[in-house]
Structure formats: structure tokens, C-alpha cells
Amino acid sequence: MGKDLISLLDLQEEEIEQLLKSASRLKAMQKRGISYRPFVGKTMALLFEKPSTRTRLSFQAGMHQLGGDSIFLSPEHTQLSRGETLEDTARTVSCFADIAVLRTFAHRTVEVFAHNASIPVINGLTDLFHPCQILADLLTIQECFGESRHKIVAFVGDGNNVAHSWINLAALWPIEVRVITPVGYEPSEDVVEHAKRCGGKVIVTSELKAVKGAHVIYTDVWASMGQEKEHQKRVSEFKGYQVNSRLMELTEKDAIFMHCLPAHRGEEVTAEVIDGPKSVVWQEAENRLHMQKAIVIKLMGGEGDVVVK
Ligand code: CP
Ligand code: NVA
Numbered sequence: 001m002g003k004d005l006i007s008l009l010d011l012q013e014e015e016i017e018q019l020l021k022s023a024s025r026l027k028a029m030q031k032r033g034i035s036y037r038p039f040v041g042k043t044m045a046l047l048f049e050k051p052s053t054r055t056r057l058s059f060q061a062g063m064h065q066l067g068g069d070s071i072f073l074s075p076e077h078t079q080l081s082r083g084e085t086l087e088d089t090a091r092t093v094s095c096f097a098d099i100a101v102l103r104t105f106a107h108r109t110v111e112v113f114a115h116n117a118s119i120p121v122i123n124g125l126t127d128l129f130h131p132c133q134i135l136a137d138l139l140t141i142q143e144c145f146g147e148s149r150h151k152i153v154a155f156v157g158d159g160n161n162v163a164h165s166w167i168n169l170a171a172l173w174p175i176e177v178r179v180i181t182p183v184g185y186e187p188s189e190d191v192v193e194h195a196k197r198c199g200g201k202v203i204v205t206s207e208l209k210a211v212k213g214a215h216v217i218y219t220d221v222w223a224s225m226g227q228e229k230e231h232q233k234r235v236s237e238f239k240g241y242q243v244n245s246r247l248m249e250l251t252e253k254d255a256i257f258m259h260c261l262p263a264h265r266g267e268e269v270t271a272e273v274i275d276g277p278k279s280v281v282w283q284e285a286e287n288r289l290h291m292q293k294a295i296v297i298k299l300m301g302g303e304g305d306v307v308v309k
Contacts, residue, residue: 022294037067045097058288090116120299136291154214159187170200
């Protein structure tokens, strides 16, 4: 892993293993009330162009629990809004902060920022990828099944940023990813082809019956941030791809339901499923905190693992 986490492709299989171990230990420590504060006096800067509940809270609360501070900036509150360049902003942020988390529309924005920053930069979601979400989700899968390897994840809905990060994962972790979308909403061919070239098991289909045999049924909003104007059109075009009890009946007995959240009950998932017994969405949301802390420690501490004295 280099200095940044811009996509899951920045990681190697052993590093994912290390992050999972570290996040589980951090979670266990937190539950036992053991504090671990390696970053006293350190600062995290968060620059978000889009709204966020979980990503922002988990990074800010996580940094606080690790002994550090965080500063949240939306673009209108920085000189970016008055034409200061991204390059100069990245250099400036590096003078004051020890690590930065960005949430942007264009993926290129995070890449350019990271290239010009001398501090570690984390992608907290772009139009293309959402790597931190999938790392945390892997922890949830590990907790639910005792192991996250050799699981089948069926992603139902839009071939979006979250789907892309699942596909990236298949390039480096032994997991099968089936992306089930309406025709015209498939994930990027480049992302799929890259995973396949790396030996990843990825299936892209419009057939809902592909959920059969999956351990995880995963969905996300039909219109992502930035696609608000397409919302109505998407609601009608995605109608048959709702995760409801009829779809869940096609799945295995011990399959779990996951959603990165925020959810729109009645659109991509019914209340009956997301609030039902197979749903692990709250465990999934909480795990963002533990995985975020593991990522920050890995990037700032140089160590991939937590050492409890
Ligand atoms: N899942 C997720 O990233 O949530 P937020 O948009 O609330 O950060
Ligand atoms: N695909 C969604 C994920 C939100 C966490 C979006 O980009 O809006």
C-alpha cells in the first residue's frame, strides 16, 4: 500500500487481512472500554463535496477515539469556492493536517489532491468508488459467517460506485461478486475487465435468479448523489430490481441482507426486508467506525495492526 487509500486496488490481500484483524481488535477493545490513543496532537481534515452521515461521523468519531482531532470543511467554506486550485489546496491542507479524507463527485479530484498532498489521503466516496464501505462490509461478513473468504455477494440494483468497489475487491480477495442490474445500468466495463484479468470472479447479469446461492444480498440507492434529476426515471426503470421478500425467498436459508445506507424503503428495498431478521444493516453501519480506525492507523502509524500494551 502506498501513502493513500484511493481505491481497493491500492491494497494487497495480506493488507486486507491485516485491516480486518486490526478492526476486529479495535472493536473488541472499544466494547471492553479500553482506550487506544496513538494520535494525540494529530489532526484529520475532511473535505466533502457531498452529504454524509456515516462516513463523516465514523472518521471524526474514530479520530477522536484515537486521541486526535478533526476538522470538517465543505468546499463553500474553503478558498476552493473562490478559485484556489485543488493542487494548492492539497499542499496547504498538508501544512496543517496529518491525514485527509475526501468525498467528491469526480474521482479525479481525489487522485489530483492525493498526488499533490504530502499526507495520506483517503477516498471517502467518489462517483467511481467507495473503498472504505466495502472494507467495513467485509468485517460484517466475517462476523456473520466466521470468515469472509469464499463468499458470494449478489449486488442488486445500480452498477454504481459501491458495486465498483465490490468488483475491485474480487480482484484481490477470494470472493465472488454477482452484479444484477437492469439493462443499461451495468457497472463500468473497465472495472469489470480489470477484476477479471486479475482472476476475480465477477458476473454481470440482468437475471434476478442470479441471487440463488449467494451468502449476501446487497443493494444501494437507485439514484446516487449527483443523480437526483434522474430519480423518477430510475425508479420506474429499476422497479423489478427491488429487494423484497419474494426475491429473498430465492436465496439461501442463512443469507444476509446488507445495504450501505442511506436506504429508501419502498424503492430499492422493502421495509420488511431491511427491518427484518436477515438484515444486518446496523451492525454494518457500526463497523464503519472500527474499519475506519484500522485504516487511519495503517496509513498514519505505519503499522497495519493494533498493539495493545
Ligand atoms: N454508507 C455511507 O457512506 O453513508 P454516508 O453517505 O452517510 O456517509
Ligand atoms: N451510491 C451511493 C452511496 C451512498 C453511500 C451514492 O453515491 O450516493
